[in-house]
Amino acid sequence: AQKVTQAQTEISVVEKEDVTLDCVYETRDTTYYLFWYKQPPSGELVFLIRRNSFDEQNEISGRYSWNFQKSTSSFNFTITASQVVDSAVYFCALRGAFGNEKLTFGTGTRLTIIP
Amino acid sequence: DTGVSQDPRHKITKRGQNVTFRCDPISEHNRLYWYRQTLGQGPEFLTYFQNEAQLEKSRLLSDRFSAERPKGSFSTLEIQRTEQGDSAMYLCASSPPRGGPRGNTEAFFGQGTRLTVV
Numbered sequence: 001a002q003k004v005t006q007a008q009t010e011i012s013v014v015e016k017e018d019v020t021l022d023c024v025y026e027t028r029d030t031t032y033y034l035f036w037y038k039q040p041p042s043g044e045l046v047f048l049i050r051r052n053s054f055d056e057q058n059e060i061s062g063r064y065s066w067n068f069q070k071s072t073s074s075f076n077f078t079i080t081a082s083q084v085v086d087s088a089v090y091f092c093a094l095r096g097a098f099g100n101e102k103l104t105f106g107t108g109t110r111l112t113i114i115p
Numbered sequence: 116d117t118g119v120s121q122d123p124r125h126k127i128t129k130r131g132q133n134v135t136f137r138c139d140p141i142s143e144h145n146r147l148y149w150y151r152q153t154l155g156q157g158p159e160f161l162t163y164f165q166n167e168a169q170l171e172k173s174r175l176l177s178d179r180f181s182a183e184r185p186k187g188s189f190s191t192l193e194i195q196r197t198e199q200g201d202s203a204m205y206l207c208a209s210s211p212p213r214g215g216p217r218g219n220t221e222a223f224f225g226q227g228t229r230l231t232v233v
Contacts, residue, residue, distance in 0.1 A: 004157075033220050043204060045158070045224035091157050095220060098213065101146065101171060103222060105157030 002027045004094050006106035013082055014114050020078045021109045023092030029053075031097040034068065034075045039089040039108070051075060079111075087113045117141060119225035121207050127231045128197055135193045136228045140209030147190050148222060149182055150206040151175065158206055164190060197232045204229050 003026040013019045025034065036048040049059065051068050059066050063083075067076045079086055089108045095101070120139040128134050140147050145166050150158035161180070163171040166187040176182075179197075184190040194201055208222035 035221060037224075042226065043229070044226040045206065045208075047221050047223060050221045093157075101148070101163045101165075102160040102173075103148070103150075103158070103208075104160070107155070107157050 002029075002094050002096060002102075002104040004092050004104055004106035006092055006109050008109045009107070010110045010112070012112040012114055015084060016081050018078060018080050019082055019111065020076055021090050021092075021111065023075045023077065023106060025073050025075065025092070025094045027094060027096060029096040029100070033095045035093040035095070035103070036066070036075075036077050037091045037093060037105075039091060041088070045091070048077075082113045084113045084115050087111060119207055119209055119223055121205075121225040121228050123228055124226060125229050125231075127233060130199060130232055131196055133193065133195045134197060134230065135191055136205055136207075136230075138190045138192070138207030138225060140189070140207070141211075141223055143211065144209035144223075145187065145212050146210040146222075147184055148208045148210075149190070149192050150208065150224075152204040152206055152227070153202075161192075161205075194230075197230075199232045202230055202232045 005024045032053045034051045037045045039045050056068055063080045065078045089110045091108045092106045093103045095103050122137045147164040149161040152158040160173050161176050162182050164184040167184050179195045182192045204227045206224055206227045208224045210222045
């Protein structure tokens with residue numbers, strides 16, 4: 001069985017502060033994929049990043065960075081110098097190996113950036 | 116706009132009525148998925164198509180739910196004899212063909228159809 005836990009239900013930070021969203025996952029698959037999606041008030045899930053289980057190199061993309069720690073089964077997401085437009089619900093998701101197409105989502109973290 | 120398109124965006128129906136939703140995936144995406152999202156929760160998987168074949172169905176998909184993708188392009192999701200518990204956002208997503216272990220596996224989502232059963 002696969003499981004994704006996002007323990008932070010809601011986070012509020014003042015604009016320009018850095019914020020980290022936590023994600024912990026469980027899977028028995030040796031090959032798997034991790035994702036972060038953003039869901040703004042409009043409702044559409046916007047893909048942010050995919051990480052393969054066999055590639056533990058962390059990544060930075062502009063103000064976004066991701067920390068994948070296989071040893072602790074965590075895939076955390078950091079926004080640097082937050083902006084009001086970052087306000088949304090963020091979901092971490094997990095997909096198993098080839099043949100297992102289902103995305104398992106966490107319950108999401110609602111991020112509010114206070115101007 | 117070449118993203119995933121869903122129609123309608125909103126649907127209000129009376130309990131017991133049948134409803135049908137449509138999803139048009141991104142062109143050339145052979146994989147299509149339906150998810151359901153209730154308030155305060157993450158999306159939950161309903162079903163998956165590869166081309167026209169429905170390869171996986173969740174236990175959440177009761178006998179009142181049926182999904183089709185007749186020509187491997189657009190898909191429909193029908194709910195018969197709707198119940199108040201069916202009220203949710205129904206999300207469609209599509210993915211390109213897998214390109215080996217490092218191939219693209221991300222799913223691209225539409226804006227969803229919000230169903231309210233009264």
